[in-house]
Amino acid sequence: MKLIIRLIIIGALTYLLSPISGWWICMVIAFVVCYISQSSGLNAFVAGFLGVGLVWMGHAWKLDVKNESSFSSVIADIMQLSDPIFLIFATGLIGGLAGGFASLSGTTFRQLFIKQKKRSLYS
Amino acid sequence: MKTFRFVLSFSITLALAIALNSKIGEVPPLGKFLSPFHGFWQNAENEAIDLQSKTVDDLLTDSVNVYFDEHLIPHVFASNEKDLFFTQGYVTAYHRLWQMEFQLYSAAGRLAEILGPKIGNTSLVDVDRRMRRIGLMYGAQKSEEKFKKEDPEIFKLIEAYTAGVNAYIEELSYADLPIEYKLLDYKPEKWTSLKCFLLISNMNNMLSRGEMDLEHTNALKKWGRETFEILYPERPDSVDAVIPSSTEFDFEPLIVEKPDVNFPLVFTDPIINKPDPDNGSNSFVVNGEKTANGRVILTNEPDLSLNLPSIWYIMQLNSPTINTMGATLPGGPSVIVGFNDSIAWGNTNAKRDLVDWYYIQFKDNQRNEYLYNDNWVPTRKVIEEIKVKGSFSYYDTIVYTHHGPVVYDRNFSGSRAEITNLAMKWTAHEGGKEIKALYLGNKAENYEEFVDAFSHFAGPPQNYSFASVNGDIALWVNGKFPVKWEEQGKFLMDGSNIEHEWKDYMPHEHNLHVLNPSQNFVSSANQHAADTLYPYYQYDYNYEYYRGRRINDRLKVMDDIKVEDMMALQHDNFNYNASEALPMMLDSLDSASFSDLEWSYYDKLTGWDFFNEPDRQAPTIYEVWWRKLNSKLWDEIDSSNVAVYRPNWFNTVAIMKNKPDFFMIDNQSTDLIETTGDLFRQTFSETIVSLEKYLEKEDNSLLWYQFKNTTIRHLLRIGPFNKDKVKIGGNRSIVNAASSRHGPSWRMVVELGDGEVNAWGVYPGSQTGNPGNPKYGHMIGDWASGNYYKLLFTPSLSANDDAIVHTVTLKPE
Numbered sequence: 001m002k003l004i005i006r007l008i009i010i011g012a013l014t015y016l017l018s019p020i021s022g023w024w025i026c027m028v029i030a031f032v033v034c035y036i037s038q039s040s041g042l043n044a045f046v047a048g049f050l051g052v053g054l055v056w057m058g059h060a061w062k063l064d065v066k067n068e069s070s071f072s073s074v075i076a077d078i079m080q081l082s083d084p085i086f087l088i089f090a091t092g093l094i095g096g097l098a099g100g101f102a103s104l105s106g107t108t109f110r111q112l113f114i115k116q117k118k119r120s121l122y123s
Numbered sequence: 124m125k126t127f128r129f130v131l132s133f134s135i136t137l138a139l140a141i142a143l144n145s146k147i148g149e150v151p152p153l154g155k156f157l158s159p160f161h162g163f164w165q166n167a168e169n170e171a172i173d174l175q176s177k178t179v180d181d182l183l184t185d186s187v188n189v190y191f192d193e194h195l196i197p198h199v200f201a202s203n204e205k206d207l208f209f210t211q212g213y214v215t216a217y218h219r220l221w222q223m224e225f226q227l228y229s230a231a232g233r234l235a236e237i238l239g240p241k242i243g244n245t246s247l248v249d250v251d252r253r254m255r256r257i258g259l260m261y262g263a264q265k266s267e268e269k270f271k272k273e274d275p276e277i278f279k280l281i282e283a284y285t286a287g288v289n290a291y292i293e294e295l296s297y298a299d300l301p302i303e304y305k306l307l308d309y310k311p312e313k314w315t316s317l318k319c320f321l322l323i324s325n326m327n328n329m330l331s332r333g334e335m336d337l338e339h340t341n342a343l344k345k346w347g348r349e350t351f352e353i354l355y356p357e358r359p360d361s362v363d364a365v366i367p368s369s370t371e372f373d374f375e376p377l378i379v380e381k382p383d384v385n386f387p388l389v390f391t392d393p394i395i396n397k398p399d400p401d402n403g404s405n406s407f408v409v410n411g412e413k414t415a416n417g418r419v420i421l422t423n424e425p426d427l428s429l430n431l432p433s434i435w436y437i438m439q440l441n442s443p444t445i446n447t448m449g450a451t452l453p454g455g456p457s458v459i460v461g462f463n464d465s466i467a468w469g470n471t472n473a474k475r476d477l478v479d480w481y482y483i484q485f486k487d488n489q490r491n492e493y494l495y496n497d498n499w500v501p502t503r504k505v506i507e508e509i510k511v512k513g514s515f516s517y518y519d520t521i522v523y524t525h526h527g528p529v530v531y532d533r534n535f536s537g538s539r540a541e542i543t544n545l546a547m548k549w550t551a552h553e554g555g556k557e558i559k560a561l562y563l564g565n566k567a568e569n570y571e572e573f574v575d576a577f578s579h580f581a582g583p584p585q586n587y588s589f590a591s592v593n594g595d596i597a598l599w600v601n602g603k604f605p606v607k608w609e610e611q612g613k614f615l616m617d618g619s620n621i622e623h624e625w626k627d628y629m630p631h632e633h634n635l636h637v638l639n640p641s642q643n644f645v646s647s648a649n650q651h652a653a654d655t656l657y658p659y660y661q662y663d664y665n666y667e668y669y670r671g672r673r674i675n676d677r678l679k680v681m682d683d684i685k686v687e688d689m690m691a692l693q694h695d696n697f698n699y700n701a702s703e704a705l706p707m708m709l710d711s712l713d714s715a716s717f718s719d720l721e722w723s724y725y726d727k728l729t730g731w732d733f734f735n736e737p738d739r740q741a742p743t744i745y746e747v748w749w750r751k752l753n754s755k756l757w758d759e760i761d762s763s764n765v766a767v768y769r770p771n772w773f774n775t776v777a778i779m780k781n782k783p784d785f786f787m788i789d790n791q792s793t794d795l796i797e798t799t800g801d802l803f804r805q806t807f808s809e810t811i812v813s814l815e816k817y818l819e820k821e822d823n824s825l826l827w828y829q830f831k832n833t834t835i836r837h838l839l840r841i842g843p844f845n846k847d848k849v850k851i852g853g854n855r856s857i858v859n860a861a862s863s864r865h866g867p868s869w870r871m872v873v874e875l876g877d878g879e880v881n882a883w884g885v886y887p888g889s890q891t892g893n894p895g896n897p898k899y900g901h902m903i904g905d906w907a908s909g910n911y912y913k914l915l916f917t918p919s920l921s922a923n924d925d926a927i928v929h930t931v932t933l934k935p936e
């Protein structure tokens with residue numbers, strides 16, 4: 001459940017903040033969200049991967065439908081891809097990887113912070 | 124452990140972020156490029172036009188309305204000239220920003236800065252070095268200085284244009300950048316007024332840098348004078364000059380005596396790349412005596428590289444003091460080829476040798492002094508920094524003499540056996556007032572104002588044709604021409620000898636011109652400017668011999684001309700070269716021994732009327748045969764160990780007809796002594812073999828347009844951005860000069876009379892330069908099939924007009 005909530009928050013913030021910022025804002029969002037809420041590494045990675053990846057893929061797909069794939073097929077041709085659909089998948093994958101690793105970093109950073117706290121308790 | 128996990132995952136994340144933000148090899152930065160909020164997805168436009176009304180720069184003094192018609196042509200209506208040119212810059216940048224920047228990066232020798240050290244096997248550092256060595260920027264700086272000093276009012280308008288471009292650039296975020304910036308991963312830089320002058324330098328580079336002086340010296344040294352004259356005669360028979368031969372020259376010419384000269388005979392090889400020798404144009408004008416309705420009709424089409432984004436951008440510019448329309452060049456103010464309420468003008472390149480080379484003797488290796496008129500004169504050195512993307516800068520020292528930059532020297536190319544130092548003298552290095560000429564020309568109301576306006580046009584020299592609403596037609600050869608003695612600058616000259624220098628420039632009123640000639644038409648197509656009665660020496664290696672003759676042949680017999688007839692003549696596909704060469708070639712064949720296959724080819728050729736229509740087969744057969752014949756005939760030239768060049772087609776035909784004993788007709792690779800007949804027979808067989816092979820490939824046919832494959836190519840040569848196999852006839856040296864990569868880049872027909880100006884135009888491309896726009900390249904089909912668009916041209920417009928599809932208002936702050 002927490003995974004889904006985190007995923008939705010990452011996705012929603014990516015969708016809202018991206019147009020007014022650089023492409024990397026999705027990584028900042030994924031990092032911060034996973035730093036704030038506690039989770040396992042895998043859980044965080046999946047939330048970041050799907051949160052950003054689905055939004056990137058969904059938005060690309062929406063734009064492409066509106067454009068009837070006319071430009072994406074040209075770009076696909078340049079990238080030596082046979083079908084523009086691969087560009088939509090690639091967009092999702094790249095967004096997903098960026099979001100996933102940023103989330104993982106966020107959560108491991110949090111764990112690092114907690115560990116330091118524990119250590120200070122014992123000392 | 125936890126620290127390790129964090130460090131590892133954070134390192135991966137950081138590395139990923141950097142990787143996705145960087146261009147790796149040819150691959151654009153994937154994060155930026157694929158992000159649907161920023162990357163290429165944002166360049167896919169669903170509306171043809173999306174420019175919004177807005178408040179812009181405080182340089183604007185009043186609101187400006189821009190009305191776009193259905194062809195996306197902007198009609199700019201401003202209340203003063205400054206606002207008008209500001210908006211010209213702004214709107215042009217909206218459609219063409221990447222192109223206007225990129226072509227001047229090229230002219231400035233800065234391609235490596237955005238593209239890296241090389242593309243394929245081409246070293247861009249070398250390309251940039253050569254561009255800098257020929258001094259396009261040097262000329263642009265001179266022009267800018269001149270304007271600042273002598274024409275500050277016009278300079279302010281150039282600054283307004285510059286501000287307009289910059290106002291547009293400043294609005295852009297990464298998501299808004301044209302796709303090419305994203306693919307190459309760089310950003311637009313600030314526009315400067317200097318760039319507007321560099322644009323003129325770039326025109327000079329395309330149109331007035333053509334020469335063969337060093338090749339001539341090579342040929343003279345290699346083969347001697349007699350052979351030289353056979354290969355490259357200055358003025359063959361049947362020249363049909365731009366200026367009708369009845370024209371009188373009632374002025375006292377400036378005289379320069381030919382000194383007793385010895386040209387330095389040194390080989391130069393390799394030689395820097397030349398502009399495309401096919402760059403040229405047609406323009407013809409008929410007066411009311413020749414037309415059906417008594418009005419005058421002017422046509423023009425500049426034949427240049429067929430590029431996307433297109434070379435030209437069509438606009439109407441209107442303020443209380445200007446109302447003009449036509450083809451503009453993205454990157455500079457004013458209309459270049461067009462019309463206004465009273466007149467229309469067109470231009471074709473007025474070829475003349477304006478680049479000369481001087482042999483320089485330096486005092487020593489320091490190259491601080493060179494010999495001139497028995498003195499050692501100091502040089503000036505400029506160190507050029509060529510920035511290279513992803514690498515260190517490259518520094519090149521260029522030595523300047525009073526002649527100009529020493530283009531060829533020990534730094535030019537390491538592969539040369541002998542180091543010769545050659546300085547370049549070129550009119551384009553001296554700066555000019557072309558923008559003033561265009562600005563005044565846009566406002567000219569009659570013949571006198573037209574003459575005065577374009578008297579400021581230094582280069583590239585143009586045959587300016589003229590028509591006015593009151594019925595005048597005229598032609599002026601405008602440009603800055605040095606007065607030369609016979610053969611001055613046709614060969615490498617001695618840089619130390621004062622006698623080899625240009626002494627003077629022709630006064631403007633001595634330039635060739637004609638007003639309302641008795642033949643009732645004027646025309647120009649890059650041929651010789653005048654017959655030998657003109658008291659000045661005129662020379663170029665590359666005059667045109669076919670288009671001009673065809674146009675004049677037609678205009679002489681045409682009567683009751685309508686606008687459609689002029690359009691048809693622009694599309695005339697008569698292959699003059701074939702009509703003169705092919706009968707001789709066919710006559711030599713031995714048809715008695717033909718195979719069936721040979722008969723089929725022979726029949727196609729004998730049944731041909733010499734028109735290169737797109738869906739005929741004979742033009743393809745002739746083209747291949749002609750090419751093979753030239754290769755066989757000129758094998759001595761192609762295989763030469765120093766740079767020389769093939770004679771032009773016209774003279775090739777003349778040599779085959781009149782000089783059967785000329786030694787080059789013999790093919791070197793065989794033991795026999797070939798005659799022209801042998802060459803025709805051999806190459807005919809080879810043509811069939813090669814075309815049969817060509818036909819083996821699926822989809823290939825002998826149809827002319829398919830074989831020729833006219834391609835409108837994106838400036839970055841990205842295949843999917845090109846438009847190929849355009850169905851159009853013609854070829855080089857044909858009035859419809861559409862060859863595979865070159866041709867009519869803007870066709871315009873203007874009819875003037877009875878107080879009216881009506882105009883039609885079309886070009887192979889689109890106003891928008893964005894490959895992601897639904898209108899990208901939309902005019903190409905109409906351009907190829909001969910359809911023209913009636914241009915919307917009225918003194919006032921409003922957003923409610925049916926013809927207007929989109930309106931933008933720019934307001935001052």
